[in-house]
Amino acid sequence: AQSVTQPDIHITVSEGASLELRCNYSYGATPYLFWYVQSPGQGLQLLLKYFSGDTLVQGIKGFEAEFKRSQSSFNLRKPSVHWSDAAEYFCAVGARGSQGNLIFGKGTKLSVKP
Amino acid sequence: KAGVTQTPRYLIKTRGQQVTLSCSPISGHRSVSWYQQTPGQGLQFLFEYFSETQRNKGNFPGRFSGRQFSNSRSEMNVSTLELGDSALYLCASRNWGEWTDTQYFGPGTRLTVL
Numbered sequence: 599a600q601s602v603t604q605p606d607i608h609i610t611v612s613e614g615a616s617l618e619l620r621c622n623y624s625y626g627a628t629p630y631l632f633w634y635v636q637s638p639g640q641g642l643q644l645l646l647k648y649f650s651g652d653t654l655v656q657g658i659k660g661f662e663a664e665f666k667r668s669q670s671s672f673n674l675r676k677p678s679v680h681w682s683d684a685a686e687y688f689c690a691v692g693a694r695g696s697q698g699n700l701i702f703g704k705g706t707k708l709s710v711k712p
Numbered sequence: 713k714a715g716v717t718q719t720p721r722y723l724i725k726t727r728g729q730q731v732t733l734s735c736s737p738i739s740g741h742r743s744v745s746w747y748q749q750t751p752g753q754g755l756q757f758l759f760e761y762f763s764e765t766q767r768n769k770g771n772f773p774g775r776f777s778g779r780q781f782s783n784s785r786s787e788m789n790v791s792t793l794e795l796g797d798s799a800l801y802l803c804a805s806r807n808w809g810e811w812t813d814t815q816y817f818g819p820g821t822r823l824t825v826l
């Protein structure tokens with residue numbers, strides 16, 4: 599079955615610390631991978647995406663993610679977290695031609711300690 | 713360029729009623745998808761429309777329907793509302809046919825069923 603797993607429901611980090619949010623997927627086709635962020639009461643904002651090529655992708659707000667095919671993972675990282683990064687983060691997978699039908703993980707809520 | 717807009721932002725209905733939600737895509741985007749977000753089930757794909765035709769459909773009962781107009785605007789309808797339909801309904805738009813196209817989400821409509 600096609601699925602996305604975000605093992606961490608809630609993560610708390612100190613401001614200025616590094617961050618890594620985990621994402622594992624199970625998908626039959628070559629995956630297109632996405633990270634979205636959602637602030638309370640808001641829609642989803644695209645952070646970054648991977649379609650092909652370089653497995654390390656850069657996104658907005660200083661985020662990056664690395665695609666590891668052998669591990670079926672697409673982990674999100676940021677070297678130094680800011681208080682404004684507190685939000686919920688969603689990993690999603692789709693396929694070429696199915697970018698409008700994404701499968702989402704359950705999300706990881708990030709809290710930032712001052 | 714204006715983002716995806718959804719109206720209304722908030723709705724309160726009672727069981728048994730029906731409701732219509734509206735979505736205006738980003739200018740130039742021809743595909744609209746709808747997702748339901750609940751605390752228990754997370755983000756689930758409802759359907760995708762392109763060129764006024766439903767192209768993909770998720771695993772939801774027939775009470776959930778949609779349509780798309782010639783200007784790419786889309787509406788979603790839920791008939792005979794149930795308490796479990798309370799959710800944030802997100803609309804997303806993208807270009808259709810570009811292998812690198814990406815979904816961009818609106819702010820959502822928060823539906824509460826009493």
